[in-house]
Amino acid sequence: MTAPIDQAELLRRARGRTRTPAPGTPAAGPVPRGTAPGPxxxxxxxxxxxxxxxxxxxxxxxxxxxxxxxxxxxxxxxxxxxxxxxxxxxxxxxxxxxxxxxxxxxxxxxxxxxxxxxxxxxxxxxxxxxxxxxxxxxxxxxxxxxxxxxxxxxxxxxxxxxxxxxxxxxxxxxxxxxxxxxxxxxxxxxxxxxxxxxxxxxxxxxxxxERARDDRLAEAAAARAARLSGAGPLPLLRPVPPGTPERRAVLHSAPLTADTMDGLRRLGARHGATAFTVVLAAAFAALRAATGGSDLVLGCAGGHRARPELRRLIGLQVNTLPVRARLPEPEGDPAFTELLAVVRTALLDAQEHHEVPFDLVVERLGAAARGADGTPLLAVSCDLVHPVEPLTLPGLTAEAVEVDLGLAKFGLTLLVEDGPRPRCLLQHDPAALDGATARRLHAVFAELLTAVATDADRPLSRLPGERLPGEQPVGEHHPEHHHPEHRHPAVAALLADPRVTDAALHLAEHGPALAYATVSGPVAPSGAELRAALRRRLAEPGTLPLAVTLLDRIPRRPDGALDPGRLPGAPTAHLDTVREVFAELLGARPPAEGDFFGLGGHSLVAVQLAERLRARLGLPLTGLDVLERRTPRALAALLAERAAERGTAARRPASDIRATPVTRTGTVLLTGASGGVGAALLQELVAQGRPVRALVRPESAHLVAGAGVEVAEGDLADRDSLRRAVEGAETVIHAACTFTEHAVDLAAMRTLVEGWRGTGGFVFVSSIDAYGRPQPGEVPEGGPSAGPLTPYGQAKLDCERILLDAAPSAPGPVAVVRSPIVWGPHRRLRDQLRWGATGALYQAALAGRPILLPEPAAGWAGASWVHSAALARAVTASLGHAPGRIVNAVTGHVSWADFTAELVRLLGSSSTVAHGPDAEAELLRPWFYRADALAGPLTPEPGEDWRAVLAAMTAEPAGAH
Missing domain, CATH: 3.30.559.10 (Chloramphenicol acetyltransferase-like domain)
Structure with missing residues (x-):
């Protein structure tokens, strides 16, 4: 336990009566005035x-x-x-x-x-x-x-x-x-x-x-890293994979009385502490009770505005301060005031070093900045906040309006809002902490604040608090599988995950094992997410696989045993190059299994490493790939996989593209070209002889490069790349979508519409979800939408409005093509069988489970669908329609009964099919969608009936990945 600082010394430092810097803090003069020219x-x-x-x-x-x-x-x-x-x-x-x-x-x-x-x-x-x-x-x-x-x-x-x-x-x-x-x-x-x-x-x-002081800051960061050495992340939290783009937040709120806030302030004043220090101590006490831990680290915000010259400077002058407190042990049943003294000392220690950038501390910690499961050391924060003040303008009455974007910066944040209506708040990322545990922790935190505000001298054992469950232990082997390889701990751990339907492990002759899994459920976990779960569950050294790769099904021999010959492997053709670049940036040539963070890597090095490897090998790689894969061997395997994909794309048979020469009329910008719909559109455009510019992410660029195709590397979230891509394009076919980040989709649509100056037409590939839930019966093209709309459907409708509102002044015709479920022989489209309305049926048939469909008395229910090739023909044909036209692209409609019967037959399933009122509500789809305007190009060609395309999508794909 850190010895508490004498109260007189605390007050002397707080009032600034000494200018002596704390040990390990670099001294610095005032910030020089006068901006130098240039970057x-x-x-x-x-x-x-x-x-x-x-x-x-x-x-x-x-x-x-x-x-x-x-x-x-x-x-x-x-x-x-x-x-x-x-x-x-x-x-x-x-x-x-x-x-x-x-x-x-x-x-x-x-x-x-x-x-x-x-x-x-x-x-x-x-x-x-x-x-x-x-x-x-x-x-x-x-x-x-x-x-x-x-x-x-x-x-x-x-x-x-x-x-x-x-x-x-x-x-x-x-x-x-x-x-x-x-x-x-x-x-x-x-x-x-x-x-x-x-x-x-x-x-x-x-x-x-600040940068001129980097050498001294680095020395101070090493000292702060030593102060944090040996601490671990909060046991309650689950690891969130580094590839998670958005961390949704759930907020729990409970009112606090004005008397409670006054009590917290009085308590702080009696013990030479601020109100924030008291709140932080209460957070430590709640987490101590929840985890049983006595050595905890919480984050809080620190600033640099103590310097007079910085007080009115607009800019980012905050730093994350890790506060490590070794709390009193339960023996002796200490009072809250004793815990407060320890936290006060720990906070003062952190604030004395507020100028030491936390990112430098993380660099010095290396692998110790994360737990064994990948959870960051600093995943929990605490703060005392005040309501946002309105922007007051003379002559106007101003009232602040809250805009909550519902996103989390930390896995868990404990807050107190002080103001006219004080509140106790808990914000958490549901991927890191489940809702039930978060609600119980929030209730304890609120009760604890109220209790110490009235009596802080009572022992901790008499304050609110309870031990909360962490991760559940690994369960038994999946009951449906009894193959020998399931004895491996990694396979058992994978099968204990309810989203995993099958798993296997391939033990290579050299190097770590590789794991494979098939998954089910409404949301697909990534291989990185599954591996992160394995990190926290596998305690035995050497049992963590190098990677978890998702497959449509595990390839097995007739006797049910694993067939390793049909598993994707981990070639190491690029391993030497990867290790060389590691050495260039990190100073030493690492072993093949060397951990990126353990070798001293951090986020900037990840970006630099990816850029160098990409330039050197001519293969796509991103900084996020480095953070997810972490070892030279895993990165080499990923690069080999992308090299193989490029080779497959380059060897595409000429017979796959219909040779129908058409006079070139100008460049067509196509978004989403690496997806299932975009691939069909690209094939159709190339077949028509049109010059195509394909917008794709860097890691997917090799999938679209070919004759007549200009690659424009970019992303929907990168508006600058969108502007570059659309510049000079005569025609735009916008088929890309994030599916979940609707604000990105809307911003991308605005950027493309504003940047398009050609006369060849603009077509947006939308969705019939934009119709919402119309009255049963036939849905005409362009008919009104009826609520409720799903968030996805609303986003599509909003994107349509952006384009249609621009139609009167657009340089060429615009059109919206609404499509239903898209089926086709493309690996991305195969996912249509896993998720959404068809997913539960497919997964049940694959596992041989009973299948329940809606009652026949409920009327027709099924899926409207379109073949990807027919959709491509329809989209290119719609370029000639009048401005502002909304049309449908529907190949046909198939009932759930017929669809399920065909699935059972194709998969050789033992599933039984019944009808009843408890069928999934998602299956109650009674709508038929008309597609009159595009009936010609939508006419099925040979091999485009639904049974043929379903057979192609359920067949084992080459490479099984």
């Missing part, structure tokens, strides 16, 4: 944001939305002028972020007028519009990091939303921003200069100053 480095905090964005792990969770309801006579021109003046004063608000020679940099863009779009919206519609705008992605490479939207509810009633990327601001920046915006607005409205003094510093000055 500047990123601060450590900015680099963390940039890397999250670069790795696809940032997104809206690092957006800062500020929404204010403004009632009164708003001067919109003055507001626009004030926003423009604000960005002119503070370069960071118009800075863009590029990179060169493996290093990111920042440089302000020229000062220009800030757009202030105005949209009419009822107060009831405002919440959805504010959420969509706040979640819309930023393009950090192009900038700026601030945008505005004004919703007009009535002539004297508006809601202003400012959305700022966290790379440009922190909480301490917002009061300065709000104050200056009010002054600039008043000056513009009155037609006079604002009279604000010029900023003494720009954020680039601060970034250069």
């Amino acid at each position: 500047a480095p990123l601060s450590h905090a900015q680099q963390r944001m940039w890397l999250m964005d670069r790795l696809g792990q940032g997104g809206p969770r690092y957006h800062v939305p500020l929404a204010t309801r403004l009632r009164g006579p708003l001067d919109r021109d003055a507001l626009a002028a004030a926003l423009t003046g604000l960005t002119a004063r503070h370069h960071i608000l118009r800075t863009r972020y590029g990179h060169q020679d493996d290093r990111p940099h920042q440089e302000p863009a020229p000062a220009v007028a800030v757009p202030l779009p105005v949209r009419d919206a009822t107060p009831e519609d405002a919440a959805a519009l504010l959420h969509a705008e706040a979640a819309r992605p930023f393009d950090l490479a192009a900038g700026p990091a601030l945008r505005a939207l004004l919703l007009r509810h009535a002539p004297d009633d508006h809601t202003l939303l400012l959305t700022i990327h966290h790379i440009a601001v922190d909480g301490g920046s917002l009061p300065v921003l709000a104050e200056e915006l009010g002054a600039l607005y008043a000056a513009a409205a009155e037609g006079r200069p604002a009279g604000l003094p010029e900023p003494e510093l720009q954020y680039a000055d601060y970034a250069r100053w």
Whole structure:
């Protein structure tokens, strides 16, 4: 246990009566004034944001939305002028972020007028519009990091939303921003200069100053890493795979009384502590009871604004402070006040080193920054927050509007909100902590705060608290499988997961084992997610497989034993090159199984390693691949797999493409070309002789390269790449979709529509889900949508409106093609049998389980579907339709009874089929969709009937991956 610091010494330090830096903290003079010309480095905090964005792990969770309801006579021109003046004063608000020679940099863009779009919206519609705008992605490479939207509810009633990327601001920046915006607005409205003094510093000055101290900061980081050495992550939390792009948050809230808050403040004052310290101690106490642990680490926010020259600087000046507290042991039954003294000392120790960047500490910790299961050491945070203040403008009544994007930065966050209506809050990522455990922990935290506010001297054993369950132990072998390889612990652990229907392990002669699994359920776990689960479940050394690869089915011999000859392996053709690049960046040639983090790797090195390997080998690789695979052998295996995919794509038989020469009419931009629908569209366009530009992610570029195809590497979330891709394209066929990140889909559609200048037409491949749940019967083309719509259907409808609203002024015709389930002989389309309406039926037939369908009396129920080749013909044919046309692309309709009977036959299944009222509600689909306009191109060609395509999709694919 750390000895508590004497209270007089604590107060002396807190009041700043000594300027002696704490041991291990680098001394520094004031930040030099005067911005140097040219690009500047990123601060450590900015680099963390940039890397999250670069790795696809940032997104809206690092957006800062500020929404204010403004009632009164708003001067919109003055507001626009004030926003423009604000960005002119503070370069960071118009800075863009590029990179060169493996290093990111920042440089302000020229000062220009800030757009202030105005949209009419009822107060009831405002919440959805504010959420969509706040979640819309930023393009950090192009900038700026601030945008505005004004919703007009009535002539004297508006809601202003400012959305700022966290790379440009922190909480301490917002009061300065709000104050200056009010002054600039008043000056513009009155037609006079604002009279604000010029900023003494720009954020680039601060970034250069911090980077000039990197050597000393690195030494201090080593000392802080030693302070954290030996600590482990919170046992309650499950590991979240690094490839998870968005971490959804669940928020639990309970009111606290004003008396409780006053009691917490009085308790702190009696013990020389702030109210936040008391809240942090209560969080430690709740987690101590929940886990039984006495050595815990929590994170809190620290800042650099103690320096006078930084107090009015707008920019990211926060740092994550890990607070490690060795709490009193249960023996002797200590009081809460004793725990408070320990936490106070630990917090002061962390705050004394607030200038040491946490990312440097993580680098020095290496593999110790994560537990054995991959969970970060710092996955839990705590804070005392206050309600967001509104943006006040002279002459207007202002009221803050909450915009919650529902995203988590940590696996678990314990919060207290102090204000007119104080609350106890718990936010958690459901992937890291289950809801039942989170609710119980939240209740304990709220009760504990109330208890210590009235009597903090009672023993911890008499305070609220309970031991909460962690991960369940590995269960027995899956009852449906008894093959010899299931004796391996990894296979048993996989089969204990309810989402896994079969699993196998291949023990190679050299190197780690490789695991394979088939999965079921409404949401597909990735191989990385399954391997992360294995990390926490397998305690025996050497039992963790190198990777878990998902298959449609495990290849087995007639006697049921595993057939290793048909398993994808892990070739090591690129292993030497991978190890060489590891050595270049990390200083030593690693073993084939060397762990990336254990070798000193971190996020920036992952990006650099991927870029070097990609340039050297000509194969696609991303920084996220490095974080997920982690060892040279695993990366070499991935590269070999992608090289094989490229070879397969290059060897595509000419007979696969119908040779129908058509006069070239200009470049066609095709999005989603590496997917099942996009592959069919690409084949059709090439067959027609059209020049195609295919937008694909870098890791999939090799799948589309070929004669007549220009590859445009990019991503829906990368608006800059979309603008480059659409530039000069005469025709656009937009077939890509994220399926889940609807804000990204909407932003991508806007970017493509705004950037298209050709006359050849724009076709959006939408979904019949945009119709919602219409009245039973036939659904005509372009008929009205009927609620409720699924989130996916609503996103498709919103994308359609963006295109159709632009139709009157568009340079060429536009059309929307709505398609149902798409079937075809493509590996991506095979997933249509696993998930959604058909998934439960397919998985039940595959496992031989009984299948329950809706009662025949309920009327016809089944699936509308389209063959991918027919959809491709229909989409290209729709380019000639009149502007603004909505058409359907439906090959036919098949009842669930016929579909299930055919599945059972094709799979040789023993499933029995019955009808009853308890059938899945998702199967109650009584709609027929008309497709009159495209009836010609949709006419099935030989091999395009539903039984033939179903047989092709259930057949064992070459390579089984």
